[in-house]
Amino acid sequence: xxxxxxxxxxxxxxxxxxxxxxxxxxxxxxxxxxxxxxxxxxxxxxxxxxxxxxxxxxxxxxxxxxxxxxxxxxxxxxxxxxxxxxxxxxxxxxxxxxxxxxxxxxxxxxxxxxxxxxxxxxxxxxxxxxxxxxxxxxxxxxxxxxxxxxxxxxxxxxxxxxxxxxxxxxxxxxxxxxxxxxxxxxxxxxxxxxxxxxxxxxxxxxxxxxxxxxxxxxxxxxxxxxxxxxxxxxxxxxxxxxxxxxxxxxxxxxxxxxxxxxxxxxxxxxxxxxxxxxxxxxxxxxxxxxxxxxxxxxxxxxxxxxxxxxxxxxxxxxxxxxxxxxxxx
Numbered sequence: 001x002x003x004x005x006x007x008x009x010x011x012x013x014x015x016x017x018x019x020x021x022x023x024x025x026x027x028x029x030x031x032x033x034x035x036x037x038x039x040x041x042x043x044x045x046x047x048x049x050x051x052x053x054x055x056x057x058x059x060x061x062x063x064x065x066x067x068x069x070x071x072x073x074x075x076x077x078x079x080x081x082x083x084x085x086x087x088x089x090x091x092x093x094x095x096x097x098x099x100x101x102x103x104x105x106x107x108x109x110x111x112x113x114x115x116x117x118x119x120x121x122x123x124x125x126x127x128x129x130x131x132x133x134x135x136x137x138x139x140x141x142x143x144x145x146x147x148x149x150x151x152x153x154x155x156x157x158x159x160x161x162x163x164x165x166x167x168x169x170x171x172x173x174x175x176x177x178x179x180x181x182x183x184x185x186x187x188x189x190x191x192x193x194x195x196x197x198x199x200x201x202x203x204x205x206x207x208x209x210x211x212x213x214x215x216x217x218x219x220x221x222x223x224x225x226x227x228x229x230x231x232x233x234x235x236x237x238x239x240x241x242x243x244x245x246x247x248x249x250x251x252x253x254x255x256x257x258x259x260x261x262x263x264x265x266x267x268x269x270x271x272x273x274x275x276x277x278x279x280x281x282x283x284x285x286x287x288x289x290x291x292x293x294x295x296x297x298x299x300x301x302x303x304x305x306x307x308x309x310x311x312x313x314x315x316x317x318x319x320x321x322x323x324x325x326x327x328x329x
Contacts, residue, residue, distance in 0.1 A: 022326070023097075023098040023099050023118070023122060023325070023326070024053075024096070024097040024098045024099070025049055025051065025052035025053070025097060025098070025099050025100075025101065025118065026052065026053050026054075026055060026095045026096075026097035026099075026100050026101070027045045027049065027052050027053070027054040027055065027100075027101045027103065027114075028055050028057070028088075028091045028095065028100055028101065028102045028103070029041060029042070029054070029055065029056045029057070029069075029074070029103055029104070029105045030057050030059060030079075030084055030087040030088065030091065030102075030104070030105070031056060031057070031058065031059065031061070031065055031069075031104065031105030031106070032058070032059040032060060032061050032065070033061045033062055033063050033065060034061070034065050034105040034106055034107075035061070035063040035064045035065045035068050036107075037105060037106050037107035038056065038065050038068050038069045038072070038105045039068045039069070039071070039072045040107060041103070041105050041106075041107050041111070042054055042056065042069055042072035042073060042074045043072050043073070044111040044112075045101070045103075045111050045114065046072070046073050048111055048112060048114055048115060049101075049114060049115065049118075052101075053075065053095075053097070054073065054074040054075065055074065055075050055076075055077065055091065055095060056069040056070075056074040056075070056076045056077070056105065057076075057077050057078070057079050057087045057090060057091055058076060058077070058078050058079070059079050059082060059083070059084070059086075059087050060078075060080060060082055065105070066078070069105075077090075077094070083186075083187040083188040084188055084189055084191055085184065085185075085186035085187040085188055085189075085190065085191040085194075086187060088102070088184055088186075088191050089184035092179045092180070092182055092184055095179075096176075097176065098175075098176055098325055098326075099118055099121055099122065099173060099174070099175060099176070099325055100173065100174045100175075100176070100179050101114055101117070101118070101172075101173050102170070102171070102172045102173075102174065103170065103171050103172075104170040104171070107214070108213055108214050108215070109131060109170065109171040109211060109212075109213065109214075110131075110211050110212040110213075110214065113131060113171075113209060113211040113212075114173075116209060117129045117131065117173045117209050117211075118173055120173075120207050120209060121173050121174075121175060121207070121325055122325050122326065124205070124207060125205065125324050125325060126175065126204075126205045126206060126207045126325075127174065127175045127177060127178040127199060127204040127205055127206065127324075127325075128172060128173070128174050128175070128178055128195065128199050128204060128206050128207070129172065129173040129206070129207040129208065129209060130164065130166060130169050130171070130172050130206070130207070130208045130209075131166075131169050131171030131172065131208075131209060131210075131211035132165055132166040132169060132208045132209065132210050132211065133166055133169055133171075133211065133213035134210050134211065134212055134213060135213045148230045148233075149166065149167065149168045152167060152168065152193070152230070152233055152234065152237065153165065153166065153167040153168070155234075155237055156193065156196060156197065156200075156237060159237075159241055159245065159248075160196075160197055160200040160201065160244070160245075161200040163199075163200060163206050164196050164200070164206070164208070165208060166208070167192060167193060167196045168189075168192045168193070168233070169192065170192065171211060172195065175324065175325040176322060176323075176325065177319055177320075177322035177323065177324065177325075178198075178199065178204065178319075180322055181198075181202070181315060181318050181319040181322065182194075182195070182198055183198070183315075186236060188232060189232070189233065190232055190233045190235075190236035193233055193236050193237060193240070194236070194240070197240050197244065201244055201312060201315075202312070202315060202316050202319050203316075204319075243308065244308060244312070245308070246300075246301050246304035246305050246307075246308050247301040247302060247304070247305035248301075249301065250297045250298065250300050250301030250304065251297070251298055251301050253297045254293075254294040254295070254296075254297035254298040254301070255294070257290050257291070257293045257294035257297060258290070258291055258294035260290045261287045261288070261289070261290030261291035261294060262287075262291070264283055264286055264287035264290065265284065265287030265288070265291070268280065268283060268284050268287065
């Protein structure tokens with residue numbers, strides 16, 4: 001269900017930052033080669049959240065991204081390992097705050113919604129608020145990206161829970177206990193999938209807010225490759241199902257193996273019942289092998305499901321050891 005705070009409009013909150021007083025806010029901006037847009041992004045967040053600390057993590061830019069961000073007032077740090085996942089891992093480990101805003105440095109997300117998103121996080125004591133993208137033009141959200149997001153989001157909603165509608169959004173607000181309990185195992189853009197599954201698996205309170213998604217400025221190019229990154233994200237979902245839902249994963253494999261085994265073996269069984277002879281002995285052996293592997297896969301799933309449950313409980317205890325974000329007074 002889409003949550004929008006009081007009315008879901010920015011006008012309900014004060015742009016001066018008063019709605020987030022009492023919270024240490026960190027704005028985290030991972031970027032590479034965003035010299036065209038990074039200055040405005042930093043300036044906008046400084047204006048809207050004057051009490052927040054703004055961190056730009058430069059991921060091996062070949063242009064003046066770092067210098068422009070520093071001039072605009074951001075604290076600039078360098079992460080040499082290439083990939084958004086590496087940058088997010090470093091940010092979450094380094095920065096201490098009560099609430100964290102994660103936003104791309106390409107200028108496509110609307111910074112004016114940040115105070116409202118923090119207000120929602122604090123007053124409803126949520127752990128993640130996702131900016132659900134509402135595209136303002138056909139150029140802002142390419143058809144392939146939109147279709148891929150719907151498919152991948154639909155898969156995750158079906159497997160892990162229907163609390164999210166835009167899994168791949170790069171605009172989010174997190175609580176401290178989300179950030180410090182997040183394992184950050186991904187390398188690239190699949191880290192957004194990890195955010196979602198981590199929150200759903202630990203049954204965290206979540207919220208969403210609609211936000212304008214704008215087209216890139218002229219001369220700024222997207223780092224996201226529709227097919228290559230889509231395949232990587234799908235592979236990440238498969239790996240997360242294997243890690244978090246091993247019984248489902250291995251029982252599905254077992255069912256496929258059993259189906260193959262039965263398809264090969266049923267004609268042989270029928271022939272044996274009629275004649276008392278076993279024809280095509282190699283086929284019979286192959287059929288028995290498939291069925292045996294099916295049972296082995298099912299047993300593996302049962303064992304690993306107990307392990308996954310134990311790991312989930314451990315992560316939940318670590319998550320609960322941290323304080324929830326306090327409501328803004």
